[in-house]
Amino acid sequence: MTAATDNTPHQQHHAGMRVLSLCTGIAGDVAAFRHAGVPHEVAAVAEFDPVASAVLAEKFPGVPNLRDITAVNNWKDYHGRIDILVAGIPCQPYSPAGRQRGSSDRRDLSRVFCDIVAQVEPRFVLVENVPAFETVQQGRPFRAFGNALRDAGYAVGHRCIDARDVVAQRRRRLFLCGHRGEAGCAPDALLADAAGGLGRAVEGGEVRVSAAAGAAGGSSVLHPPRLGTLMASGSGMNRAGLKGHELDFLIVQEFPGHGLVVRRPTPIEALRAQGFPDDWLDGIEYQGRPLTDLEKYQLVGNSWPVPVAGAILREIAARWASLA
Numbered sequence: 001m002t003a004a005t006d007n008t009p010h011q012q013h014h015a016g017m018r019v020l021s022l023c024t025g026i027a028g029d030v031a032a033f034r035h036a037g038v039p040h041e042v043a044a045v046a047e048f049d050p051v052a053s054a055v056l057a058e059k060f061p062g063v064p065n066l067r068d069i070t071a072v073n074n075w076k077d078y079h080g081r082i083d084i085l086v087a088g089i090p091c092q093p094y095s096p097a098g099r100q101r102g103s104s105d106r107r108d109l110s111r112v113f114c115d116i117v118a119q120v121e122p123r124f125v126l127v128e129n130v131p132a133f134e135t136v137q138q139g140r141p142f143r144a145f146g147n148a149l150r151d152a153g154y155a156v157g158h159r160c161i162d163a164r165d166v167v168a169q170r171r172r173r174l175f176l177c178g179h180r181g182e183a184g185c186a187p188d189a190l191l192a193d194a195a196g197g198l199g200r201a202v203e204g205g206e207v208r209v210s211a212a213a214g215a216a217g218g219s220s221v222l223h224p225p226r227l228g229t230l231m232a233s234g235s236g237m238n239r240a241g242l243k244g245h246e247l248d249f250l251i252v253q254e255f256p257g258h259g260l261v262v263r264r265p266t267p268i269e270a271l272r273a274q275g276f277p278d279d280w281l282d283g284i285e286y287q288g289r290p291l292t293d294l295e296k297y298q299l300v301g302n303s304w305p306v307p308v309a310g311a312i313l314r315e316i317a318a319r320w321a322s323l324a
Helices: 028-036 050-059 110-120 136-151 187-196 244-249 267-274 293-301 306-322
Strands: 017-022 040-046 084-087 124-129 154-162 172-180 220-223 251-255 259-263
Touching: 017 028, 017 110, 017 306, 028 040, 028 306, 050 293, 084 110, 084 306, 110 136, 124 306, 136 154, 136 172, 154 187, 172 187, 172 306, 187 306, 267 293
Parallel strands: 017 040, 017 084, 084 124
Antiparallel strands: 124 172, 154 172, 220 251, 251 259
């Protein structure tokens, strides 16, 4: 029996899922594993943005950052060592906020991702993107993406899930799941089970907008019940002018003795709107200084809705455990 055979995922199981995280951002996927209580070990992350990379270096010392995934030439070194490959591949080529050039956009990494999957051959893959990924250019790039994963030996399914019922933000995102071999159910059914179980993904099912509530003597937020979709640009959160949908970020709050106050969300509220712990960015420095509020808004807006990803990862982990 060869060493390569000994190390294939179906032959070797770790105490937790061994994770390869691509386009990692501030590690919303790791936060989701923790949120879901799924044991895991991060083999490597890959993040090109220098500010997000500073966050990863501080939070996960000793975990290698592969940075630009287009410049890595040793993906086969991870073959047989990864249980799940997770990626929030760039959404700019598909987002309605951009020009939606799809596969013709130089920032599109969908084909690069499929090549990596074919070399690493993880048991599971999980990808997050904007819903328009499925429809831009008449859906051709999305169909090519799914077909490339199927050609690599994966059963593939996808589902759009709105995080609005479990976080204080309207955020509809497309999740694509794939697995090699038998996993107990089809990927579409796995995602459906995760969506149906979202009520269990947030303790108490509470939606919190205000970081000041309680500390301000029982102050209450009157508007909005949920923020608009957080953007990677920080739009609506940290600039003088507001227009259109950005008005969804104006919080109207009543403070006893002071009346109504109209304000913008705080960085902690942005973290909560994505389902992160309040302290996720505490103590992080970039180039020897604390992160600015704008940097925090951008980093959080570019991340995942943690409870939604956690619900999916919980379902995946249950199938993975059954393969041991």
